[in-house]
Amino acid sequence: RTVYVNGSYLPEHEATVSIFDRGFLFADGVYEVTSVLGGKLIDFAGHAARLQRSLDELEMANPTTEEDLLEIHRELVRLNEIDEGLIYLQVTRGAADRDFAYPEDATPTLVLFTQAKSGLADNPMAKTGMKIISIEDQRWGRRDIKTVQLLYPSMGKMAAKAAGAHDAWMVEDGVVTEGTSNNAYIVKGNTIITRHLGHEILSGITRTAVLRMAQEAQMKVEERPFTMEEAKQADEAFVTSATTFVMPVVEIDGAAIGTGQPGDVVARLREIYIDEMRKAAV
Ligand code: PMP
Structure with a gap:
């Protein structure tokens, strides 16, 4: 499976995130899950808008634009040949020396991966x-x-x-x-x-x-x-x-x-x- 980490498309075993990432240490991160049906994204605009709101509420920088995010979603669907399934997206505040206060200079971490899942629409x-x-x-x-x-x-x-x-x-x-x-x-x-x-x-x-x-x-x-x-x-x-x-x-x-x-x-x-x-x- 190919995943996305901070600008790169990589085989999943090559993808890494710092142990100092605040997502790991403080659950200082937000996420979205978007469904894929027939190789297309369900309500992408809704998920992108809610992501922005979650980031705003936590004063976290958005590492990407809605346009670029749509391209990343589409590229992962294409690379992993997803017909039916989901895309998971996570943004964390990034890696910094461990401190409860938000760091001033951290670069947010952006991770996306797909999960193929048949039977979303035809769920028994x-x-x-x-x-x-x-x-x-x-x-x-x-x-x-x-x-x-x-x-x-x-x-x-x-x-x-x-x-x-x-x-x-x-x-x-x-x-x-x-x-x-x-x-x-x-x-x-x-x-x-x-x-x-x-x-x-x-x-x-x-x-x-x-x-x-x-x-x-x-x-x-x-x-x-x-x-x-x-x-x-x-x-x-x-x-x-x-x-x-x-x-x-x-x-x-x-x-x-x-x-x-x-x-x-x-x-x-x-x-x-x-x-x-x-x-x-x-
Ligand atoms: N409430 C909670 C607590 C959830 O975790 C979710 C799914 N992430 C929802 C509601 C449903 O939200 P959505 O329709 O955007 O998936």
Whole structure:
């Protein structure tokens, strides 16, 4: 596999980053994951815009321009012959003598790699649905910044696995914030309910697109908090993320949602999302 590091395309075993990199020492870095369908990028502009916002919030320099970044993505897709899969991008503040204060002169580190993954669009999970458990949200207070501090979400995934589930939804002050690596939704009749944006959740690129498409399809959208009790009573439930798109949730803390099978509203949203995003891919 060919990867990208600070201006060079290299075989993965030749790519190196300093042990003094602040991404390694302080999780002082941000990332993006963009899906590839049919060799093209899904919502690249959305990911580039959120990257810039994450960097701005952390006063970190952007090592590249959106144009150059698009070229790097495309070149990696080409070199690795990715038809379906994802591209991971990470920017860290760079290498510097270890000190909590930001260094003044560090050069940011930019790393990208691809992962080929068949079955993103034809994901068998879309037919069976996910089981999720709830866990307390113990992450820091700026979840709107897409940092590489992912240990608590990893612990959540492990707790879900141990419970025989696929993922966890996180609960804070009695309401659901989001999933470990996705945004969380419930459906009641023709209404889609998902937590409003703020510092408490990541503004999903998929979330933005799906809420727009739901409204265009004459569904109602309510951006407000919901409880686990309300979720268990919902007709349908789902999550969204760049790599799972729209994925049905059929069980929450052991309780079946609706019929216990993926429902029509979620199936329809998934189809609309994949169709439209394929057409708009770059
Ligand atoms: N919330 C969290 C905590 C996430 O990690 C992700 C995926 N990175 C999302 C939401 C979904 O965001 P997106 O649709 O941009 O992938």
